[in-house]
Amino acid sequence: MSPDATPDTGKWEPKIVAFCCNWCSYGGADSAGMGRFQQPPTARIIRVMCSGRIDPIHVFNAFLEGADAVLVTGCHIGDCHYVNGNDKTKIKYKFLEDVVRELGLEKERLYLNWISASEGEKFANFIRDVTEEVKKIGPSPLKPEGVA
Amino acid sequence: MEKGNVFVGWSINEEVRKRGGSGGLVTSVLAAALDKKLVDAVVVLKKINEFEAVPVITSDVDEVLNSAGSLHSVPSNFAKLIADKGMRIAVPGKGCDVRAIIEQGKRNAVNLDNTFIIGLNCGGSMHPAVTREMLETVYNIKPDDVEGEEIEKGKLIFKTKDGQEHGITIDELEEKGYGRRESCRYCAIKIPANADLACGNWGVTGDLAGRATFVEVNSEKGAKLLQNAIDAGMVEVKEPEAKGIAIRGKIKGVMEDLAGKWKDKVFEPVDDRLALFRKELENCIDCGACKTVCPTCSCGEVSKCTQYHSRADGYKMSMFHLTRFLHLADSCIGCGQCTDVCPADIPLTRLYRRFANPVQDELGYEPGMDMRKPPYFEVKLND
Numbered sequence: 001m002s003p004d005a006t007p008d009t010g011k012w013e014p015k016i017v018a019f020c021c022n023w024c025s026y027g028g029a030d031s032a033g034m035g036r037f038q039q040p041p042t043a044r045i046i047r048v049m050c051s052g053r054i055d056p057i058h059v060f061n062a063f064l065e066g067a068d069a070v071l072v073t074g075c076h077i078g079d080c081h082y083v084n085g086n087d088k089t090k091i092k093y094k095f096l097e098d099v100v101r102e103l104g105l106e107k108e109r110l111y112l113n114w115i116s117a118s119e120g121e122k123f124a125n126f127i128r129d130v131t132e133e134v135k136k137i138g139p140s141p142l143k144p145e146g147v148a
Numbered sequence: 149m150e151k152g153n154v155f156v157g158w159s160i161n162e163e164v165r166k167r168g169g170s171g172g173l174v175t176s177v178l179a180a181a182l183d184k185k186l187v188d189a190v191v192v193l194k195k196i197n198e199f200e201a202v203p204v205i206t207s208d209v210d211e212v213l214n215s216a217g218s219l220h221s222v223p224s225n226f227a228k229l230i231a232d233k234g235m236r237i238a239v240p241g242k243g244c245d246v247r248a249i250i251e252q253g254k255r256n257a258v259n260l261d262n263t264f265i266i267g268l269n270c271g272g273s274m275h276p277a278v279t280r281e282m283l284e285t286v287y288n289i290k291p292d293d294v295e296g297e298e299i300e301k302g303k304l305i306f307k308t309k310d311g312q313e314h315g316i317t318i319d320e321l322e323e324k325g326y327g328r329r330e331s332c333r334y335c336a337i338k339i340p341a342n343a344d345l346a347c348g349n350w351g352v353t354g355d356l357a358g359r360a361t362f363v364e365v366n367s368e369k370g371a372k373l374l375q376n377a378i379d380a381g382m383v384e385v386k387e388p389e390a391k392g393i394a395i396r397g398k399i400k401g402v403m404e405d406l407a408g409k410w411k412d413k414v415f416e417p418v419d420d421r422l423a424l425f426r427k428e429l430e431n432c433i434d435c436g437a438c439k440t441v442c443p444t445c446s447c448g449e450v451s452k453c454t455q456y457h458s459r460a461d462g463y464k465m466s467m468f469h470l471t472r473f474l475h476l477a478d479s480c481i482g483c484g485q486c487t488d489v490c491p492a493d494i495p496l497t498r499l500y501r502r503f504a505n506p507v508q509d510e511l512g513y514e515p516g517m518d519m520r521k522p523p524y525f526e527v528k529l530n531d
Contacts, residue, residue, distance in 0.1 A: 057456060060470045064463040087527060095524055098507045099474050104422030141422050142464050 012148070014068040014134040016043045016127070019058065020115075021051040021085075024075035027117025037124035040131045043071070051075070052085030056096040059110070063100075066147035068140045069109045069130055072096075076114040086114070108133040109140060149371045154393065156352055157374075157385035158360040161213065165359070168216035169298075170349040173361035173383055174240050174266055175216040177345070179209050180377035181238045187264060188235040191226050193219060198294045199276040203229055205237070220297060220304075221274040223329055225485050227443040231257040238373070239263065242270035243337035244483035247516025248443030250342060251481060254521060255446040264373050267340030267366075269348025271299065271403060272332030275488060282326035287314050331484030331497045334411040338403040339396075342517045344370030351396025353389050362388060362396060414498060415505060428499055429469055431492040434459065438486035438496050439472065444479040444515065473503050478524050480504035481516045 020026040026047050032039060048054055051074025062070045072093055074086045093112045100110050111130060115123050158171030164179075165172045178190045192215035193201040201222045206212065226239050227248030239249065246267045253260035280291040289308055296307040304327070305315040321327035340346050344367045351362040363385065365371050377383045418424050436454055439445055447453075453471035461467075482504070486496035508514060511523050 056474050057452060057467070057471060060467060060474075061456075064461070064465065064467065064470075084527065091524065091526060095474060095477055095507070098510070099470075099477050099503055102421065102477075102503050102506065103425065103470075103473070104420060144462055144464060 012139065013040075014042050014131060014139075015066060015148075016069045016071060016130060016134065017062040017067040018043045018045045018071040018073060018127070019051065019054045020045050020047055021074040021081075022047055022049045023081040024079065024117050025051075025073035025113075025115040025123065028073075028115040028119050028123040031118060031120030032124040033120075035120040037121050039124040039127045042131045042134075043127045050080070050082050050085035051089040052080075052082065052087075052092075054089060054092070056092055056099070059096055059100075063105070063109075063140060063142045064144070066140070066143045068143070069111070069134045071126070071130065072110075072112045073115050073126075076116055079116065105140070105142070106137050108137055149365060149375050151365055151367055151371060153365045153371070154388055155363045155365075155374070155385040156356060156360045156388040156392065157363055157383050158356070159383055160381060164213055164216045167214075169218045170352065170358060171356075171360040172216050173363065174268065174347050175213060176382040177266065177373060177377040178238055178240065179212045180380040180382040181264065181373060182207060182209050182212060183382075184376055184380050186236070186373065186376050187238045189233075190238045191230060191240070193222060193224070195219065197292075198297065199279055199291065205229065205233070218268075220272075220299065221276045221279040223273045223275060223484065223488055225441070225443050225483055227252045227258070228441065230263065231446065234259070236262045237264070238266065240266040240268060241340075241343070242268055242273065243335065243340040244270075244331075244443075244481055246340040246343040247337065247481040248483060250516045250519070251444045251479065252446060254519065255444075257446045264369055265343040265345075266373070267343025267346040269339055269346070269350050270332075270335075271338060272328030272335070274327065275329055278326060278329075282321065286316065286321065286324060286326060289314060329484050329488070330414065330495065331482050331487065331501075334407050334414055334501075335482055336404050336407045336411075337517075338407075339364075339400050341366055345374060350399045351388060351392040353392040353395060362392065411505075415502060421502075425469075425499060426465060428494055429466070432466065432469070432494060433492055434466070434468065435491060436468075437489045437491065439468075441485040441489050442476075443483060443485065444476070444481060473500065476500040477503040477507040478511065478513060478522045479515050480508075 054072055059070050074089050080086045157173045159165050159173055159176035164175050168175050181187045182190055189205045189207045191203055191205055192212055194204045195201045199221045201219055203224050203226050225248050226241050226245050230237055231252050246265050252258040283289055283291045293308045294306050295309050298305045303315040303317050305313050307313050318327050346364040347361050352360045453468050457468040480500045484497045513523055
């Protein structure tokens with residue numbers, strides 16, 4: 001059994017990399033836990049100070065290292081702790097999205113979502129929905145050999 | 149003389165007229181600019197043989213006058229040559245040269261205020277090695293016997309030393325896989341309206357056909373450049389005939405339609421694109437030549453695309469290629485330099501354009517056509 005298969009079913013579980021900004025969506029992930037909202041253990045959270053710091057290269061690297069889906073999350077537009085960091089995220093994401101689609105990856109593998117620190121339930125639901133979608137389409141074609 | 153004027157002009161110099169393709173106007177304008185100290189240097193092609201030439205920056209008026217004449221099999225791009233030179237310079241160039249220079253200008257590698265750009269009509273250029281092969285296999289003539297070439301009425305004509313002319317239509321050549329470079333076939337910038345002066349033989353009618361050049365003045369700088377050459381007594385201009393302007397528009401339209409057809413043909417939709425990219429790129433030897441020549445890149449030695457890349461990672465796709473795809477999605481001008489230099493014969497321009505076509509269409513952004521910054525650099529996108 002591979003280390004990433006769940007003990008009870010032995011079935012393949014997707015690996016999801018979630019980039020969260022320190023002030024909103026990371027807080028959202030925190031309140032999801034505090035509020036005891038159930039979510040699958042598929043997400044690996046990477047905290048960044050601002051979603052504007054997320055370079056498309058980080059997302060490519062996540063895919064190349066074996067992520068089945070990548071989530072880019074940040075504060076709601078207008079709520080950025082650094083005034084306009086998430087406006088920049090939006091522009092970068094637009095390009096990233098166009099390139100990732102054209103590259104031939106399914107649209108279920110890349111998401112942009114705005115989650116505030118109080119929206120714990122939204123965060124949990126988001127992870128659950130993405131996990132469901134990714135389970136339907138299977139492992140990423142960019143996953144390196146030998147990575148579950 | 150001001151922006152928006154059109155003229156038909158020719159060189160006063162008999163020798164230049166004889167050597168130059170269409171009246172030698174461009175050569176004389178360049179020579180006049182140098183002579184009257186409007187610029188410090190100009191870029192010209194120094195001919196090696198019928199198929200090869202190297203672009204050089206020169207301040208020698210005689211060298212400029214000797215460079216008269218066109219070469220279709222030299223797909224060079226002048227943008228990176230004149231980058232970071234810090235002098236007043238005049239450059240003649242095809243549509244892709246002009247776009248490349250403007251892109252370098254946006255990236256602060258070229259000072260556009262000090263750069264006079266003379267755009268030339270271009271229906272496409274050819275790769276020297278492919279041209280040699282084509283001469284041997286399709287034309288059945290020895291490449292070394294060739295003494296001149298010309299494109300007329302859709303035919304590519306080579307003149308040999310024994311005085312004979314060999315012409316074959318470009319359509320026929322392209323069916324056989326020769327002819328123009330692939331990026332030229334679907335290039336839609338046939339008249340570089342983004343240059344200071346747009347010159348070419350399309351639209352020259354009557355007695356002057358073949359002996360004069362049609363000039364569009366597209367900017368104040370262009371007007372200054374042409375007026376300088378007239379004042380120096382090196383060129384003569386007159387008003388074009390209305391018929392000529394109509395013909396020019398018609399040729400442009402026909403060429404653009406043809407480019408559109410090629411575009412549809414080359415960029416057929418593919419279902420498994422990831423497999424296509426991986427297959428095309430599997431022979432990559434990581435030399436970085438495509439990035440070095442790329443006229444929309446001005447990173448220099450230290451750049452993200454080469455820094456974060458290592459074969460030892462064992463990734464299914466190289467980080468280098470992904471970063472290049474991302475960068476070129478908004479910036480690619482489709483000049484074809486990357487394909488030309490690739491030692492592994494990867495059709496890189498075709499791959500980059502697969503990303504660039506939809507992105508640039510969607511954003512309504514044409515790189516190199518105006519001074520608009522790449523959308524990636526904007527702080528807010530207009531929704």
